[in-house]
Amino acid sequence: MRKSLLFLAWAAAPACLAGTLGANLAWTSQYVSRGFQQTWGRPAWQGGVDYVAANGLQAGTWLSSVSGKFIEGGRCEWDLYAGYAATLGKLAYSAHLYSYRYPGARIGANGLKYDYGELALGLGLRGASLKYYRTLTRDFFGFPRARGTGYVDLSAVAQLGDGLVLQAHAGAGRIRNWSDYNWSDYKLGLARSYASGWTVSLAYTRGRGAAYERYPAADGTGEFSNPLRGQFALSASKTF
Numbered sequence: 001m002r003k004s005l006l007f008l009a010w011a012a013a014p015a016c017l018a019g020t021l022g023a024n025l026a027w028t029s030q031y032v033s034r035g036f037q038q039t040w041g042r043p044a045w046q047g048g049v050d051y052v053a054a055n056g057l058q059a060g061t062w063l064s065s066v067s068g069k070f071i072e073g074g075r076c077e078w079d080l081y082a083g084y085a086a087t088l089g090k091l092a093y094s095a096h097l098y099s100y101r102y103p104g105a106r107i108g109a110n111g112l113k114y115d116y117g118e119l120a121l122g123l124g125l126r127g128a129s130l131k132y133y134r135t136l137t138r139d140f141f142g143f144p145r146a147r148g149t150g151y152v153d154l155s156a157v158a159q160l161g162d163g164l165v166l167q168a169h170a171g172a173g174r175i176r177n178w179s180d181y182n183w184s185d186y187k188l189g190l191a192r193s194y195a196s197g198w199t200v201s202l203a204y205t206r207g208r209g210a211a212y213e214r215y216p217a218a219d220g221t222g223e224f225s226n227p228l229r230g231q232f233a234l235s236a237s238k239t240f
Helices: 002-017
Strands: 019-028 044-053 057-065 076-088 091-101 116-125 128-135 150-161 164-174 183-193 198-208 231-239
Touching: none
Parallel strands: none
Antiparallel strands: 019 044, 019 231, 044 057, 057 076, 076 091, 091 116, 116 128, 128 150, 150 164, 164 183, 183 198, 198 231
16 A cells, blocks of 8 residues: 555655746846846846746756855855745735845854845735745844844736836835844846847836945945946846
């Protein structure tokens, strides 16, 4: 009986897990995440792999180059994620777990890593989406004792025809126990997709946060910048 159950489970697994495997590769003139310029004004290479099962389960990994001026000792961001997404009529909903890792990056003054993990809950309807990210780990991106940090992402897209898409985003972050470092950000952009799998986009991003107006470079060079300052970013990506 036990062998029969094991055989049935093995036989059913391909059907349950049937889905699609995809990959992506991108170049961007500036890697901006939640309003923050992660590459200190320099370009970035990015790429990832995603698996989406027919039953809505999803998993993937994604990497991007970053700057050691923004993330002390950092050269790369490595994301791992898994979750579930589905629709109920016209309403889309999702729940995902994310792990953000920065190999070799560590704050020299206290040895704290930048790594952290989040739960993301999302709703979507007719081109608009609302997502809430909540930090589950003890620390958040170099901030100690910051479990419960939250970020709200409100985004919308509008199809303009001929593969052209208008993109809009507004976000706000609240860091638990470190309220002086709270911030907000917004983005407005245009993207054009092609049948070959290429997408080209141009976006303007801007953030607000008093603590970041004169932000010191993490590599000790004495440079200062505002990682939330407004600027345009040009990107080109390819899906496979």
